[in-house]
Amino acid sequence: MFKAAVIKMIVLGLGETLYMTLLSTALAYLLGLPLGIILVVTEKDGIRPQRFLNRILNFIINVIRSVPFLILLVAVIPITRFIVGKIIGSSATVVPLVIAAAPFIARLVESSLKEVDKGVIEAAQSMGASPLQIITKVMLPEALPSLIVGAAIAVTTILSYSAMAGFVGGGGLGTIAINYGYYRYQNDVMFATVALLVIVVQVLQEIGTWIANLSDKRN
Amino acid sequence: MKNTKPIIRIVGLSKCFTSANGEVSALENINLEIREGEIFGIIGMSGAGKSTLVRCINFLELPTSGTVYFAGRDLAQLSRQELYKVRQSMGMIFQQFNLLMQRTALGNVCFPLEIAGVNKHEARQRAAELLDLVGLTDKADAYPAQLSGGQRQRVAIARALATNPEVLLCDEATSALDPATTRGVLSLLRDINKRLGITIVVITHEMSVIEEICQRVTIIDDGQIAETGTVEEIFSRPKSQAARRLVYPAEQQIEQIIGNRSIRIVFDGSSSFEPIIASMVLEFKHTVNILFADTKNIDGKAFGQMVIQLPETDKIADGMIAYLRGKGLTVEEVEGVV
Numbered sequence: 001m002f003k004a005a006v007i008k009m010i011v012l013g014l015g016e017t018l019y020m021t022l023l024s025t026a027l028a029y030l031l032g033l034p035l036g037i038i039l040v041v042t043e044k045d046g047i048r049p050q051r052f053l054n055r056i057l058n059f060i061i062n063v064i065r066s067v068p069f070l071i072l073l074v075a076v077i078p079i080t081r082f083i084v085g086k087i088i089g090s091s092a093t094v095v096p097l098v099i100a101a102a103p104f105i106a107r108l109v110e111s112s113l114k115e116v117d118k119g120v121i122e123a124a125q126s127m128g129a130s131p132l133q134i135i136t137k138v139m140l141p142e143a144l145p146s147l148i149v150g151a152a153i154a155v156t157t158i159l160s161y162s163a164m165a166g167f168v169g170g171g172g173l174g175t176i177a178i179n180y181g182y183y184r185y186q187n188d189v190m191f192a193t194v195a196l197l198v199i200v201v202q203v204l205q206e207i208g209t210w211i212a213n214l215s216d217k218r219n
Numbered sequence: 220m221k222n223t224k225p226i227i228r229i230v231g232l233s234k235c236f237t238s239a240n241g242e243v244s245a246l247e248n249i250n251l252e253i254r255e256g257e258i259f260g261i262i263g264m265s266g267a268g269k270s271t272l273v274r275c276i277n278f279l280e281l282p283t284s285g286t287v288y289f290a291g292r293d294l295a296q297l298s299r300q301e302l303y304k305v306r307q308s309m310g311m312i313f314q315q316f317n318l319l320m321q322r323t324a325l326g327n328v329c330f331p332l333e334i335a336g337v338n339k340h341e342a343r344q345r346a347a348e349l350l351d352l353v354g355l356t357d358k359a360d361a362y363p364a365q366l367s368g369g370q371r372q373r374v375a376i377a378r379a380l381a382t383n384p385e386v387l388l389c390d391e392a393t394s395a396l397d398p399a400t401t402r403g404v405l406s407l408l409r410d411i412n413k414r415l416g417i418t419i420v421v422i423t424h425e426m427s428v429i430e431e432i433c434q435r436v437t438i439i440d441d442g443q444i445a446e447t448g449t450v451e452e453i454f455s456r457p458k459s460q461a462a463r464r465l466v467y468p469a470e471q472q473i474e475q476i477i478g479n480r481s482i483r484i485v486f487d488g489s490s491s492f493e494p495i496i497a498s499m500v501l502e503f504k505h506t507v508n509i510l511f512a513d514t515k516n517i518d519g520k521a522f523g524q525m526v527i528q529l530p531e532t533d534k535i536a537d538g539m540i541a542y543l544r545g546k547g548l549t550v551e552e553v554e555g556v557v
Binding site: 117119120122123124125126127128129130133137138141142144215217218219 | 277279299302303304305306307309310311313315317318319320321322330331333334335362364375378382388
């Protein structure tokens with residue numbers, strides 16, 4: 001159906017997409033996970049309330065989250081150039097992806113950690129646990145199934161963002177879909193890439209759900 | 220009681236919460252001494268402030284004013300690290316058990332040991348011993364979701380005992396359990412108190428829990444202490460309104476059916492379960508009318524009260540009162556609403 005060159009290009013695009021998505025997710029968690037923890041710990045009835053810090057973080061997260069991804073993509077070009085040295089290609093796309101995804105992940109982590117029973121945290125406090133021990137030994141392990149569900153949401157969202165970056169030469173399946181489908185009216189190539197994206201999302205989501213269920217000891 | 224040294228001393232404690240509607244006073248001028256090795260009850264209706272009080276004992280809630288001494292140390296003077304250490308010598312169990320749902324029974328008991336810095340191997344060994352103590356050896360690898368309510372509370376008790384605490388705080392620990400399971404958990408607590416000598420503080424809204432295991436009790440009513448005393452005293456001669464409400468919940472109704480000459484007989488544990496009324500009736504050859512009776516058997520002794528209507532003849536009635544007083548019972552005439 002497709003020429004070997006086209007197939008090779010699609011495979012390469014799939015590789016780039018996975019590279020962008022997984023690397024961005026990992027880096028975004030490096031920022032978003034601690035942020036989410038700090039949000040929960042410092043809130044009014046958290047284990048270490050810090051009203052001022054909490055407000056500032058909430059404000060920054062809301063600001064970044066309200067900027068549409070395409071605008072953000074363009075707006076952070078100077079930062080991207082500074083970090084990666086270029087502004088097109090999959091490595092360059094990782095920068096705006098991480099910036100956009102970290103606050104989103106912070107919110108996902110926040111909501112997962114808030115699900116942890118306050119009574120269990122109180123029990124840990126009654127045993128003389130320090131806030132750090134409560135975070136590492138109570139909040140994170142107790143919220144693990146929910147955190148994994150959140151990670152599946154995060155990775156699929158980042159995947160679709162990475163495809164959006166195709167408009168500005170972000171590389172990966174998104175670029176192929178736009179170049180062939182939008183600029184050259186070669187719909188077959190576009191549909192093939194979209195189908196691949198659908199499959200990748202399905203697979204990632206299934207893996208997430210599977211691990212989450214495996215880690216859930218609550219029933 | 221061998222030792223009557225107070226392990227917990229609360230002096231002039233008050234607690235206010237600030238809510239949207241302004242300041243709400245939860246506790247007011249609480250003074251209490253809990254002695255080493257006793258089982259001490261704190262009872263009150265829901266909302267009376269007893270849960271806040273127990274949280275002030277381990278500083279999960281900071282008192283607005285007043286002082287809490289644990290083993291002679293003022294908790295407010297401790298550094299954060301010292302407070303964590305003190306909390307390790309006060310175990311606590313809860314109405315909703317509050318187990319870690321992602322850890323096995325054994326893992327839950329290991330948890331406080333990990334916090335205290337005990338190494339993994341030692342922790343597992345100690346945890347296994349404790350599960351044995353609460354009779355759950357075979358459930359070591361079960362997750363809380365696979366356990367019944369009673370089993371969960373036993374795991375929670377084992378967990379609370381892991382760090383060899385001097386005090387065990389029980390916040391409505393049996394309120395989510397059925398009566399049979401409650402008895403099992405209470406007898407486990409009594410056993411722990413006897414065998415390990417741990418002081419136990421029991422918070423409850425159920426008088427039956429107090430009768431079952433406590434030696435002394437304080438009654439909290441609307442954020443204040445209504446009365447403190449031995450369980451025997453409170454049961455036989457409740458002085459405060461709050462105490463009377465708890466001990467004789469049906470009292471309001473009796474007052475209305477009492478006839479001309481009625482007496483209230485108080486059983487305060489000095490008489491055993493001998494049939495006093497029946498003997499009296501046989502002796503005087505006159506019948507009496509039992510209007511109300513609520514007696515309880517505590518350690519083979521009779522506690523509670525009975526209201527009886529005496530024969531109309533004054534001479535016989537007076538004789539009966541004298542007879543009962545002669546048996547060591549407290550008797551008072553009650554004015555009825557005719």
